[in-house]
Structures are given as C-alpha cells and as structure tokens.
Amino acid sequence: MSASQEAPRDVTGAWLHSFEEDTETEAVYRPSGHAFRPARRPRRGLEFRPDGTFVERRAGPDDRRVGVEGHWERRGPDRVAVSFPAGGRPPFEITVLSRTADRLTIAR
C-alpha cells in the first residue's frame, strides 16, 4: 500500500534520534521519554507541535541540547516541510516512512 493512499501520517510529538536503529535508508526516532541507551553524542530531537510550531534540538558546544524554533507543514501524505523564519538553520523537508505510538521513521 503506497503512502499516497493513506491518510496523512500524524507526526506530532517530541522525538529523539535512536541512531542505533538506523538502516541505510531509514532514520529511526523514538519519543523523548523512551529509555535510550546512553550515548556521548547528544541525540538530535525533532518536536512537531499541533499548532504548527517546530523545535529542532541538537548538541551544543557544551553538550546541552540546543533548540531552534521554526514551523512545520505538510506537503502531502508523507512529506513534511520545516522552516526557520527567524533564521538559525536552513529549511529542510523530510519523508515520513512510518509512525506508531513509539516509533517514527523518516527517509535518510
């Protein structure tokens, strides 16, 4: 069943990169409350809020997670566009491959 025949996937939530589960084609994210294995590199975070705002969290120079706020919007059943009108990061699009309650996979 192709993604285009399905209802748009709900990506809302706060997700952290579970990079240990990545494959060559998929990046796996888990809810931020997931029991992640410790890792020295802080995990990238993606938060899609229902009101259309977005926060990307990445490792800062002091190992804190540094968040940059932006917006997200759908560009089709499995495409999501993210932009940062206030600057700080370049815009990007992601292709959502699947989503369950405890797992979000996006194309690498």
Next chain:
Amino acid sequence: MTETSHFPAPTRDLCGTMHVHRRLLNNSMTYRAQRARIENRALQYKMGRRGAARDEVITIPVVVHVVHHAKVPEQNIDDDQIRSQIDVLNRDFRAANPDVSQVPEVWRPLVADARVEFRLAEHDPLGGATDGIVRVETDQDGFDTDDAVKAAATGGADPWPSDQYLNLWVCQLGGGLLGYAQFPGGPPQTDGVVILYTAFGTTGAAAAPYDGGRTATHEIGHWLDLLHIWGDDDGACASDDRVPDTPNQADSNAGTPSFPHVTCDNGPNGDMFMNYMDYVDDRAMFMFTQGQSERMDACLEGARASFVVAHHTGAPAAQPAAAQPAPAKAAAGAGGNGHAEGPVERLLHDTERLTKEVLDEIHDALGLVTGRTGT
C-alpha cells in the same frame, strides 16, 4: 552557547516565567561580552603575548551533589564510586593516566600535564567540616539539560559558591545523555557540570563503555573553556577548537576508532580522536594537548582566577569570607614592597584592568545611546 551571564543568584521561588525571562536575559550582550573577553584572553595565550603565571599544580575543591530518586536506589551512588571519579580526574589532568601510552607516537610530544588536581571539599560554605558529598532525594524521574538539577526548587540541589567550588551534579539524565557543562562566563547559579550516574567514576553503578570516568574529564574540559576538538561545525571543516596543536577535523568521532582517521585534509595523521574533547568511548580517549593546557591556563588565570588566588593565598576555598583576610593583605603587602608581580598580584591587576574595560564599554555604550562620544 545559549547560557549566560553573571546576574546575581536568583531567589529560591522563581516561577517558570521568571526562569524563561532569565534565560532570555542570559542571551544578552552581557554574556557575549563576557565570552569575548574570555576568548580574547585565550587568544593572547595562544599568540604567546601572555603565558601561564603559575608553574605549580593547583587543586580545585569539588562538591558532588548526588540527586537520586527513592525508586531507583542505585542512583544514590556510593562514596567509593565518587572517589573513583576524583582519582580519574587526578590522573587525566596530570597526564598520569596509564593509557596515555597509547597516544600515537607522532602526537606524544603534545601530551600535556594540565597541572590541575581535584579534591573533595573539606570545608562547606559556612566553614564546617564536610566530605564534599551532598545527597538529595528528588521526585524527578530524570533531568534534561535545562539546569533543573541545579536548584532545590526544581527537584535538584543548590550549588555551593561556584567561585570557590567546582560543583558536580550526579543524577539520572533523560534521552541517553551522558553529561553537560557550562563554559566560564555563564551564570554563577548554574556553574558546574552534570553527569549521568552510570557514567560517573569507575565502580558501583558505572556502566561500560562509559565506566572510565571520562565523561567528567570531558565536561570539566568545557568548564575550563575547552571546545570540542572538531569545532562544532557539523562536519564543515570551517572552524576548529581554537587550539593550534589539535588538527582540524570534520565532525565528532564515536566508539573506538582506528588510527589514522583522515578528514578535512588533515592527513597523514588525521583526527586526534583520542583527545578527551572528542566523543569516543571512555577507553579510546586519553590526552589533552599543550595547546589545550594553555587554553585552560588562560581560563584559570582569567574567568576562574578565584581558584588560583585561593590556592596561592593558602586560603582554603570554602572558608567564610570573614575568616580569610589573608588574600588582600598578602597582595597589598607584595605590591607595596615594589617587588616584581607574583601570580596573585598579576591576577588582581588583571581584574582591575578588566573592570576598567567593562566600565569603558558601558561608557561607550551610553555614548552610543545618547549620541555623545568622548565625554
């Protein structure tokens, strides 16, 4: 670098909005100016315009705040685990770690003894005897990097005065995070280092591959103003760690890489991934360089000079102010005798000079606002 500035310590009952307000303030010019001054000083050391005033080892008093949840008793790590961490620090910052022998031959001349040691505090902020360990029970399942663990009001433990002690908080961290730090020049009420309880020390709850105590070595490196060795530029090769003897490398390394790992045209030797300021496993990191030691010197004789002054005057950090008149007297005496400046006097004069610079900057800024200059 999102945190900042040296505002006065907050009262204990800051509401959430006030915390947000403070964080917004913290992104202000004040912090950026403070960081610029610290960076400028580091540059002077790097360019050889200044050199370390001290040649002896200084000892930094440490307080360890163990913030634990009753439902997870192993979070309340034992004293042996804490002492095992202090032992690792005292080896790593003195280049006395046995695995330093694994540094590739080409970089062995760069291995640095940073001349810094650590000791659990023997006096609390009121001058009473202490073992330097504070245990606090929390109702928080875990902490993020928002500094909640650093205040009793948010389920953590309040710091001891951060100009006299290195505060280490040990707790559960969410998201698989090992730890985080605060650079010099940030707010004193959150100054220190936070470490995951299973990545602290080498015994007890410490778990492989982060059971070598190197998370604290890395984070205290940040606390002493060291930057990540790859320059935090996401693989762009555009910026480095502002230390001349570490090769520019693209991005962080992980696990236990094989030598050499070439990036950013840094062949034939490649990345110095065995440096404490990379992201490799504990057993794969085992050196600071001379350049990094110099940058730590700049920090210890600048933003963190209070530790050097306390060391030189023999005043144990953590004595009540009223009980230690010695520093001012000693400094005044030496200066008044017309002798060449010792390290303490030089640091005090530096402080005076920096204060004057800050006042000049404020004056200039006022001039810009009012349209008047040179008045």
